[in-house]
Amino acid sequence: MTNLRFAIIGCGRIAKNHVGPLKDSSRAKLVAVCDLKVGLAQTLAAQHGVRAYSNYHQMLAKEKVDVVSILTPSGMHPTHALDVIETYGKHVLVEKPMALSLRDLVRMKTAADRKGVKIFPVYQNRYNKAVQRVRRDLMRGALGKVAVGAVRLRWCRGQAYYDRDPWRGTWAMDGGAFTNQGIHYLDLLQYLLGDPETVYARTATRLVDVEVEDTGVGVLSFESGALGSVEVTTAARPADIEASISILSERGTTVLSGIASNQLVTYTLDPEACKTACEDFPDPYGFGHWPFYADVAADLLDGIPHPVGFQEGTRAIRLLNALYRSAEDGLPVEFAKRPASRKLGKPDADLSRLYEAIRP
Numbered sequence: 001m002t003n004l005r006f007a008i009i010g011c012g013r014i015a016k017n018h019v020g021p022l023k024d025s026s027r028a029k030l031v032a033v034c035d036l037k038v039g040l041a042q043t044l045a046a047q048h049g050v051r052a053y054s055n056y057h058q059m060l061a062k063e064k065v066d067v068v069s070i071l072t073p074s075g076m077h078p079t080h081a082l083d084v085i086e087t088y089g090k091h092v093l094v095e096k097p098m099a100l101s102l103r104d105l106v107r108m109k110t111a112a113d114r115k116g117v118k119i120f121p122v123y124q125n126r127y128n129k130a131v132q133r134v135r136r137d138l139m140r141g142a143l144g145k146v147a148v149g150a151v152r153l154r155w156c157r158g159q160a161y162y163d164r165d166p167w168r169g170t171w172a173m174d175g176g177a178f179t180n181q182g183i184h185y186l187d188l189l190q191y192l193l194g195d196p197e198t199v200y201a202r203t204a205t206r207l208v209d210v211e212v213e214d215t216g217v218g219v220l221s222f223e224s225g226a227l228g229s230v231e232v233t234t235a236a237r238p239a240d241i242e243a244s245i246s247i248l249s250e251r252g253t254t255v256l257s258g259i260a261s262n263q264l265v266t267y268t269l270d271p272e273a274c275k276t277a278c279e280d281f282p283d284p285y286g287f288g289h290w291p292f293y294a295d296v297a298a299d300l301l302d303g304i305p306h307p308v309g310f311q312e313g314t315r316a317i318r319l320l321n322a323l324y325r326s327a328e329d330g331l332p333v334e335f336a337k338r339p340a341s342r343k344l345g346k347p348d349a350d351l352s353r354l355y356e357a358i359r360p
């Protein structure tokens, strides 16, 4: 196989960060796009000279495709991925969060193994230069013993944001600030400091009228003995403030900040790195989808395992579930016991119907 052929399901806000890498790649190409809102698919298709569909069953029955990128509402990722895997036997690339419930993660993995295909979860911020620099130093022990790691995500999402689409701000399809916005930074905290042992969280819905939280705070203790704190909110007003991770450790202070932890603003271990390990992002989505797609091609074409494979991608979803379960019960939970939220990803047939693809 010389070139991987991709199709996209879901042509909404994040689609540009998928068509961009495919347009720029010499090893992968886009062949078709699909959206229930056919106008969105047609616009994207016209821009990139590919075919547009409004039903992915029709698209996958007709097109020769190796990988399907699933960019639909979060709560539909398992349904759409399972359909693509079980009916068409294709590899899938799934936007974050690849599933909301732990049960769905198991179903997806079982189906992929049975069909011999792969699932690639998207966590593009792992590729940020600042993140990579700090991770390298942490792994070689250069930062010494860690005392505390803290996530501070303070973004502004008003009622209009949540009212834009029926899926937003729902337990069945989206999750709250921890899930939709926070997942990248929970993942980065785990990528840098490892998995927590215990998790305690409180959540609140303060400035918008939605069923999920717009604000959540968590306290973690890590296997290493370090402590962690996470403060995630979409209730910053009047604008986004930061997506920061700070690590205080034996050999210095590390602060990643900017709109998506894309700037290394304090690095006492090597202050020069603050100049070299920074990127200006045009939006919080950043540039990580480009190397992410290159790694998908390297995995499928060269057999080099993707650095963020399925199992790696489950870690942040397990942490989300632990945070919510703790908040739901008002008690600390043990991460290793895989606590599951009672609300996140709970099926809602009426909402699902809005996003199901009808079999022809």
Ligand SMILES: NC(=O)c1ccc[n+]([C@@H]2O[C@H](COP(=O)([O-])OP(=O)(O)OC[C@H]3O[C@@H](n4cnc5c(N)ncnc54)[C@H](O)[C@@H]3O)[C@@H](O)[C@H]2O)c1
Pocket: 009, 010, 011, 012, 013, 014, 015, 034, 035, 036, 037, 040, 054, 055, 056, 071, 072, 073, 074, 075, 076, 095, 096, 097, 122, 124, 165, 180, 284, 285, 354, 355, 356, 357
């Ligand atoms: N990696 C990131 O930083 C990042 C950023 C934004 C969004 N996302 C994720 O991407 C996903 C989509 O988010 P968005 O903001 O683009 O949402 P969106 O609502 O703008 O787009 C989703 C699109 O999927 C389409 N769709 C739904 N069901 C479909 C079906 N059965 N067949 C074809 N099309 C279907 C909808 O019509 C809609 O146009 C979410 O899971 C979100 O969490 C990730």
